[in-house]
Amino acid sequence: MTINSLFIIATNDLKVFMEKHWCSAIKRSVLDDFLEQLRGLSDVNDMPIVFLGPNNHYLVHILHNDTIFLAVTREDVMPLMITEFLHRIKDVFIDYFGECSVNSIKENFVVVYSLLDELLDAGFPLVTEPNVLKELIRPTTMLSSIKNTVTGKSNVSENLPSGQLSNVPWRKANVKYNNNEAYFDMKENLNMVINKQGSHLLSLANGRIDSSIKLSGTPDLSLSWQNPKVFNNVNFHPCIRLKRWNMEKMLSFIPPDGQFELLRYQSSINGAAALPFNIRANASLQAGKIDISISPKRLVSPKPVMNVVVTCKMPACVTNVNLNASEGSYSFDSFEKRLKWEVGKLVSGTAPSLRGSINLKEKSDLRLVFSVQFSVEQYAASNIKVHQLNVFGEGYKAFKGVKYITSANAVEVRT
Template identity: 35%
Template sequence: MLQCIFFLSDAGEVMLEKQMTGHHVDRSICSWFWDYVLSQGGDPSMFLCRVADVLTDYLGGLNEDVIKDNFVIVYELLDEMMDNGVPLTTEPNILREMLAPPNIVSKMLSVVTGKNSNVSTKLPDATASSIPWRKINTKHSSNEVYVNLVEEMDAIFNRDGILVKCEIYGEVQVNSHLPGLPDLTLSFSNPSILNDVRFHPCVRFRPWEADQILSFVPPDGEFRLMSYRVKKLKSTPIYVKPQLTSNAGHSRISVLVGIHNDPGKTIDSITVQFQLPLCVSSANFTPNHGTVNILADKTCRWSIGQVPKGKSPCLSGNLVLEADLEKLHVFPVFRVGFRIMGVASSGLQIHRLDVKNTPSEPYKGFRALTQSGEYEVRS
């Protein structure tokens, strides 16, 4: 049983408090919890992770400003998700029927009338179903299901160009438009590479524990079936090689970008961004491909786009230092962004997807996407 939920800001201050039971929990516990998490790295419970997922889905993000702008919606969602401290409804598809996501019109109406127009006056159809995340007698003109592998790569290269960290956070996203009560089974060719897996409530645990197979009755529409992490990868799909020389009040910088391991698919876009040191009074850059912009805060953004075949994009430029400086003492960190369609860089592969309890064989679509997360190259 969960007695209370506190939403803390980045500074550890209580932004929102929701008492779930008759027993009141004092706010002083937040100070202890904050210190404990920072020192011990404590993990939240599965339900708290679910709350975070639902709020992110509803509000398009989860941070201090979003919580403050949608205080009433957050409070009402917590009311629907818990009943006297016991988790009740955590499926976004059902919660949307009970409480519509916020929009500009609903916010204006709530200000003018003093009432929340997002709240439905009737219970969702799924409340009468034995499977709470799916409506009774779901009907679709289409009979199709799509499975997407979406991965983010975090990587750090040190000043010697050595890869010191590389891991992937991935999600199996499903978009289901299947009639009736379908029963799906999804298997991977290499499930042993997966770590830290988290599942949607529709997943049956025993088939996964026994054979690493995902067996489930899907919600209707889009949902995240599973998230995972793949650790200690040994290579990245692209390389970024910066070189920097500095003496006599001038510095020269060059950055070479290319495909490190050919993924077999087109890299849709690459961007390289870095912050010029405060001691740089002026700078000019010349790319052999793409465009360069220097923002007011001295952020340099090189937009490369697609990497041309047979040509490695290169950015070269000169930095002029302040008058009393001979050379740079602080070196920039290059942050790289990229997108690769059709490839899961972790190497995860879908073996097969079986669908039962449908009137006819549905159409099955599969897609993979890899994009950058925290990808840093230090110079």
């Protein structure tokens, strides 16, 4: 995979405010057709990820908040490799600056250019591990900014990271902690489509395991599972030993120091059983009525379902709504035509409902689609469970913990 150039574009005016070239410089004119098509779209998300520019230049981009990261290559490469690398750049910026936006990039131009020099060398990925990058280029602080201004120095280290030349380049050498800890957050985002009869047309969980490792020395960890068959399309951190996983379905690895993403996965789930509550939605623009009810399931999780929000994009014929919410509150934006019901926390034994009438300029045959957002702790929709976590190679006893979090990514209820 060779990336010739990277252009960073602001979505508010669709202008390039930063560019980086690793091979020969590519003129901005290769973006003209891409930007022209982008300006003609009502939503920038509708732009194809891969775009063929002039003279066989391939343009691959990702969108994050108000920023477009666009890579240009002259070779026929797998687009997923480039998009994955662009996401890694975005994640590194978030790790360094707390956010990835036009303002944060502009305020840290020098650090951004230094990071891009280390992330890619001659168009090929070089150092992509955040822990190693922080040894090469120290994160900016107010004190370091003042010091660099006075002394004329930069945040770039004069020495290579201690583990850069070892067979585990993602981990620093001679790490020491008073308290040795290993914590894992298993986060699953649900994608579901539920029809009018309550049947699940789509039920999929996208999961990731975020790790926070503070262990002295060079520990060797093994993580086993009660039901590893639920893992599909797994994307591993480079520290994972693939042979051990293929043979035993066990994660064996020497971890990086600090926080990192251990793996990502997908899992096909039983939608009716995986959703931590029952939801029923009846709405008719012909009759001008809405009736939504939600009831939590028992024994799903010791923690309640939190931050429940139901939204619906109404058609233009809707002028207003007159509803009654038994729990929480609702609002209707007459300009955006968006109904929002903030339920909050689902308490066991209650069944929040939203009922009432819709005011219409004219009757319509369109069907409404409701989107549901929520989060619940100590619950995994895929039913994945950690069986055992062991630490080898060091003589201390480590504190270990696993937390499960399930939330909605795109849960739709059709009427």
